[in-house]
Amino acid sequence: MADFDAIVVGSGCAGAVAAYELAKAGKSVLVVERGNFAGAKNMTGGRIYGHCLRAVFPDNYDEIPFERKVSHERISLMSPDSNFTIDFASDALLKDGQESYTVLRSTFDQWLAEQAEDAGAEYIYGIAVEELLKDENGKVTGVSAGGDEITADVVVLCDGANSLLAEQAVGAPKPSAAQMAVGVKEVFELPAEEIEKRFQCNPGEGAAWLFAGDCTHGTFGGGIIYTNKESISIGIVAGIEATAEKATVPVYQMLEDLKNRPEVAPVLKGAKLVEHSGHMVPEGGITTMPDLIADGVLIAGDNATMCVNLGYTVRGMDYAVAAGQMAGQAAAKALDAGDTSKAGLQCYVDALENSFVLKDLRQFKNVPNFMEHFDRMFCGYPEMIRDMMNGMFVVDGTPVPPMKKTMMPIVKGVGFMNLFKDVRGAMKAL
Amino acid sequence: MSRDIKFTVNVDEYLSLNKYEVDETSAHIELVDEPSDEEFDKLIMVCPAALYKRDEEGRKSFDYAGCLECGTCRVACGDTIIKKWENPQPTMGVEYRFG
Ligand SMILES: Cc1cc2nc3c(=O)[nH]c(=O)nc-3n(C[C@H](O)[C@H](O)[C@H](O)COP(=O)(O)OP(=O)(O)OC[C@H]3O[C@@H](n4cnc5c(N)ncnc54)[C@H](O)[C@@H]3O)c2cc1C
Numbered sequence: 378m379a380d381f382d383a384i385v386v387g388s389g390c391a392g393a394v395a396a397y398e399l400a401k402a403g404k405s406v407l408v409v410e411r412g413n414f415a416g417a418k419n420m421t422g423g424r425i426y427g428h429c430l431r432a433v434f435p436d437n438y439d440e441i442p443f444e445r446k447v448s449h450e451r452i453s454l455m456s457p458d459s460n461f462t463i464d465f466a467s468d469a470l471l472k473d474g475q476e477s478y479t480v481l482r483s484t485f486d487q488w489l490a491e492q493a494e495d496a497g498a499e500y501i502y503g504i505a506v507e508e509l510l511k512d513e514n515g516k517v518t519g520v521s522a523g524g525d526e527i528t529a530d531v532v533v534l535c536d537g538a539n540s541l542l543a544e545q546a547v548g549a550p551k552p553s554a555a556q557m558a559v560g561v562k563e564v565f566e567l568p569a570e571e572i573e574k575r576f577q578c579n580p581g582e583g584a585a586w587l588f589a590g591d592c593t594h595g596t597f598g599g600g601i602i603y604t605n606k607e608s609i610s611i612g613i614v615a616g617i618e619a620t621a622e623k624a625t626v627p628v629y630q631m632l633e634d635l636k637n638r639p640e641v642a643p644v645l646k647g648a649k650l651v652e653h654s655g656h657m658v659p660e661g662g663i664t665t666m667p668d669l670i671a672d673g674v675l676i677a678g679d680n681a682t683m684c685v686n687l688g689y690t691v692r693g694m695d696y697a698v699a700a701g702q703m704a705g706q707a708a709a710k711a712l713d714a715g716d717t718s719k720a721g722l723q724c725y726v727d728a729l730e731n732s733f734v735l736k737d738l739r740q741f742k743n744v745p746n747f748m749e750h751f752d753r754m755f756c757g758y759p760e761m762i763r764d765m766m767n768g769m770f771v772v773d774g775t776p777v778p779p780m781k782k783t784m785m786p787i788v789k790g791v792g793f794m795n796l797f798k799d800v801r802g803a804m805k806a807l
Numbered sequence: 808m809s810r811d812i813k814f815t816v817n818v819d820e821y822l823s824l825n826k827y828e829v830d831e832t833s834a835h836i837e838l839v840d841e842p843s844d845e846e847f848d849k850l851i852m853v854c855p856a857a858l859y860k861r862d863e864e865g866r867k868s869f870d871y872a873g874c875l876e877c878g879t880c881r882v883a884c885g886d887t888i889i890k891k892w893e894n895p896q897p898t899m900g901v902e903y904r905f906g
């Protein structure tokens with residue numbers, strides 16, 4: 378007899394939800410989380426789309442400790458000396474089932490873990506799982522953590538982007554530098570009313586603001602700003618390979634420069650820095666996805682590359698929550714059937730295939746490759762937009778030439794063919 | 808050849824605002840003895856905590872104490888330079904209050 382029906386490794390977005398589903402189904406569950414509390418080791422941008430949580434917590438969705446409802450979607454194209462911003466607000470962004478919220482993981486993850494504990498899951502905090510136990514046939518039979526061996530009929534591995542265990546579980550190799558991005562983020566405290574004033578939003582509402590172009594000084598990556606209840610999150614997400622090999626300044630300097638931009642500095646003025654954090658983002662997409670199951674084990678979330686960076690939004694948390702839910706349900710079903718072999722766990726993969734998770738990730742399969750080679754997005758287009766806007770808005774008393782005469786040379790600078798190719802490429806990838 | 812990497816920000820100052828339980832007895836990340844300049848430079852560029860440093864004389868240093876446990880250095884240079892990357896010992900390391 379195993380010690381538990383199921384062991385869940387990691388209590389982030391995917392793990393806590395998987396544990397909740399298993400406990401709700403009446404299974405004995407142990408969660409091993411390396412942080413001293415859930416969220417202690419976790420960082421995100423970030424914004425989570427509500428739909429995934431409505432599906433898991435239909436009855437207590439209103440109790441989730443969100444920061445702000447995102448009412449403003451902003452995207453900026455930054456050149457060294459200009460910034461072009463789109464600020465989009467729409468009733469559709471606020472509708473139930475379509476809405477999204479900013480979160481801080483320390484609070485958010487603790488709430489998720491609480492739901493799992495209330496449903497009956499047991500927790501060990503502060504200890505990392507070092508190894509997966511296997512029987513003579515290679516079936517996963519438990520974990521070893523802090524020198525102890527604990528067994529279970531099924532293990533749900535949700536150890537996130539920097540997974541040290543996915544290789545043991547499903548043979549996933551260590552990701553390459555090209556498949557991962559590094560995120561560096563700072564949290565600045567600011568009173569709620571001040572945030573609402575600076576972002577022109579109603580109480581309880583806020584902005585998701587993404588930057589492309591010069592915030593990385595020309596290499597693959599972008600900037601992020603999210604408004605929390607009483608703080609602002611600001612960060613850089615930059616491709617590790619591109620930054621290591623081609624960037625002109627380190628990631629932390631990119632963040633410093635973003636903070637000092639004339640478009641950004643006023644938003645942070647007088648705000649107090651309270652935390653500096655770092656985390657990886659899997660950006661390889663579905664073509665780098667490992668097997669999701671093996672005998673006795675399922676994997677869900679960032680460790681299975683269930684994350685996309687589309688430039689105008691980053692998504693990983695809703696995929697992780699949904700995958701965690703399906704993993705928990707599938708594991709419970711396999712336990713009921715008395716078969717936690719790879720064949721018995723196939724229902725997890727089937728459920729994912731039929732859901733938005735794998736459908737989206739398939740849809741976005743060309744995004745990583747497209748973005749990585751979309752150099753003009755980081756250097757070229759921001760300058761083109763700047764010159765066009767300058768052509769419209771700069772008035773100095775010299776006679777105004779026809780619009781066509783102003784604009785044509787600017788577009789020619791980038792090249793009509795390039796523009797055509799990039800638009801076509803974007804349409805195909807997205 | 809090492810690159811001329813310029814930056815003005817002092818990240819150590821920012822890290823001092825974070826909450827850590829530093830394990831004085833064992834390092835959870837270890838580098839090979841003679842890391843090549845080229846590979847080390849990559850880590851200077853990507854470590855979000857700026858823990859990989861080179862002083863004016865070109866001497867390289869690394870301090871695991873401010874580590875954010877992101878794993879970036881683990882994947883940045885293949886297997887060329889990081890000899891060991893483990894999670895810190897139980898209850899040790901960074902503890903985010905916001906995240
Ligand atoms: C800078 C940045 C911005 C982002 N912005 C967004 C955004 O705006 N929207 C969005 O949807 N997504 C965003 N993401 C991605 C999102 O944060 C992730 O996709 C999501 O958190 C993945 O959830 P997870 O459950 O797979 O992993 P995590 O939430 O990271 O959870 C993994 C858990 O496992 C634990 N763990 C790891 N190893 C072990 C071990 N050996 N033993 C025990 N426990 C272990 C960790 O402590 C952690 O609690 C962003 C990410 C970053 C870094």
Ligand code: SF4
Pocket residue numbers: 655836853854855856857858871873874875876877878879880881
């Ligand atoms: S894990 Fe991240 S923060 Fe720690 S040393 Fe490596 S790159 Fe720096």
